[in-house]
Amino acid sequence: MLLAAVLTLALLVTGASSALADAPQPKNIIYMIGDGMGHVQLEVARLVKGGPLAMDLFPVQHKAANASLDNAVTDSAAAGTAHATGYRTNNGMVAMLPDGRELTSALRIAQAAGKATGVVVTDIVYGATPGSYLATVNNRSEQNAILEQALFRTQPDVLLGGGLSVFNAIGGADRLAETPYDFVTTRDALLAWEPISGRKLLGLFASSTMSYELDRPANEPHIVEMVHAALEFLSQSDAGFFLMVEGSRIDHAGHANDLLRGIHETLAFDQAVELVLNFAEERGDTLVVVTADHETGGLTAPTKKPSPVVMDRGVSTVASEIRAALNQNPDANIVELFARYAGIDDLTSRVQAGNLDELIRSVLSDRAFTYTTTNHTAAPVPVLAFGPGAELFAEVEHIADMGRLTIELLGGSAGGDR
Numbered sequence: 001m002l003l004a005a006v007l008t009l010a011l012l013v014t015g016a017s018s019a020l021a022d023a024p025q026p027k028n029i030i031y032m033i034g035d036g037m038g039h040v041q042l043e044v045a046r047l048v049k050g051g052p053l054a055m056d057l058f059p060v061q062h063k064a065a066n067a068s069l070d071n072a073v074t075d076s077a078a079a080g081t082a083h084a085t086g087y088r089t090n091n092g093m094v095a096m097l098p099d100g101r102e103l104t105s106a107l108r109i110a111q112a113a114g115k116a117t118g119v120v121v122t123d124i125v126y127g128a129t130p131g132s133y134l135a136t137v138n139n140r141s142e143q144n145a146i147l148e149q150a151l152f153r154t155q156p157d158v159l160l161g162g163g164l165s166v167f168n169a170i171g172g173a174d175r176l177a178e179t180p181y182d183f184v185t186t187r188d189a190l191l192a193w194e195p196i197s198g199r200k201l202l203g204l205f206a207s208s209t210m211s212y213e214l215d216r217p218a219n220e221p222h223i224v225e226m227v228h229a230a231l232e233f234l235s236q237s238d239a240g241f242f243l244m245v246e247g248s249r250i251d252h253a254g255h256a257n258d259l260l261r262g263i264h265e266t267l268a269f270d271q272a273v274e275l276v277l278n279f280a281e282e283r284g285d286t287l288v289v290v291t292a293d294h295e296t297g298g299l300t301a302p303t304k305k306p307s308p309v310v311m312d313r314g315v316s317t318v319a320s321e322i323r324a325a326l327n328q329n330p331d332a333n334i335v336e337l338f339a340r341y342a343g344i345d346d347l348t349s350r351v352q353a354g355n356l357d358e359l360i361r362s363v364l365s366d367r368a369f370t371y372t373t374t375n376h377t378a379a380p381v382p383v384l385a386f387g388p389g390a391e392l393f394a395e396v397e398h399i400a401d402m403g404r405l406t407i408e409l410l411g412g413s414a415g416g417d418r
């Protein structure tokens with residue numbers, strides 16, 4: 001913390017040129033946020049995958065606090081603002097301070113430095129997290145204003161995600177002629193898109209948020225495909241690039257207490273992390289930061305040995321398989337059925353008398369992690385980093401420090417007080 005304070009002071013005195021001179025300067029920065037992704041979400045994903053995540057391979061494995069200015073439990077707007085601008089603000093505010101001061105995001109600092117920029121999310125592109133990088137508004141509910149500023153002011157080179165409804169509400173299709181954007185709305189069109197000099201890429205693949213990975217229709221791209229398209233395009237920039245990627249819907253599954261979908265959102269995000277890590281390892285000039293804004297759902301380990309099978313496939317699916325097997329053969333050994341269908345090999349007691357369906361479900365539920373709230377929690381969030389400057393992220397205490405550090409590594413200064 002002392003080091004960070006000294007660095008900030010030096011920046012104010014000498015300008016942005018020398019303070020981080022000792023740290024290697026990344027040409028590119030890829031900043032990845034798992035919305036609602038706490039350490040327990042990673043633990044579950046690891047169990048279901050049956051091995052380490054790509055996120056486990058990062059040399060810097062740290063954590064950070066995330067309280068907003070007015071609440072111990074942050075929302076995605078205040079946390080997005082901290083990541084994007086290096087400032088803590090009140091819940092609900094997007095790249096703006098309570099006194100009305102407008103903040104400059106890392107993405108806009110990167111633009112000022114001549115770098116290409118991109119935003120890839122599975123939420124609406126005018127959601128609180130992408131909004132913090134693209135716009136400045138008093139409240140996250142001002143979605144029209146966020147999208148207006150994104151498309152007609154900030155204009156990142158790549159903007160991919162959901163959100164056709166507000167795009168249509170602001171007459172987006174008719175107004176795109178005023179912009180440099182090529183516009184795609186399907187997976188096929190995204191995969192077929194070829195960069196043309198001077199053109200930028202806007203992709204909106206759903207009316208609202210994109211689908212959960214588990215429910216994703218064929219016309220929506222996988223997050224890995226969106227990140228791949230962004231990297232192909234942005235890496236053509238001679239001056240480097242800044243890309244923000246959000247695995248947005250880990251949070252939505254947490255609010256819904258939908259473990260199955262939450263796990264598959266985390267695993268899909270981890271696949272995007274793997275792609276980015278491979279990209280950065282090959283190049284050597286790219287800093288990758290992976291983190292979260294907050295944990296959602298208060299996810300908690302079961303008291304009994306967890307079953308990856310039950311968590312991967314869902315209690316309902318496994319319960320109906322066991323029920324169907326019992327229907328077919330009422331004399332089947334129930335312990336063997338639980339071993340075969342649920343991967344539970346340590347059942348010690350017989351199933352008690354009672355409603356059979358309820359008993360099966362309760363045995364299975366005891367083997368899954370459970371949510372303890374439908375809201376966000378104050379749990380610290382993961383801070384993972386790889387590449388030039390990564391070691392600086394091992395020193396952060398709060399996610400706002402991460403935003404500040406990112407801006408400094410881009411040659412800018414967040415300035416002022418936190």
Ligand SMILES: [Zn+2]
Pocket residue numbers: 036076251252255296376
């Ligand atoms: Zn949330």
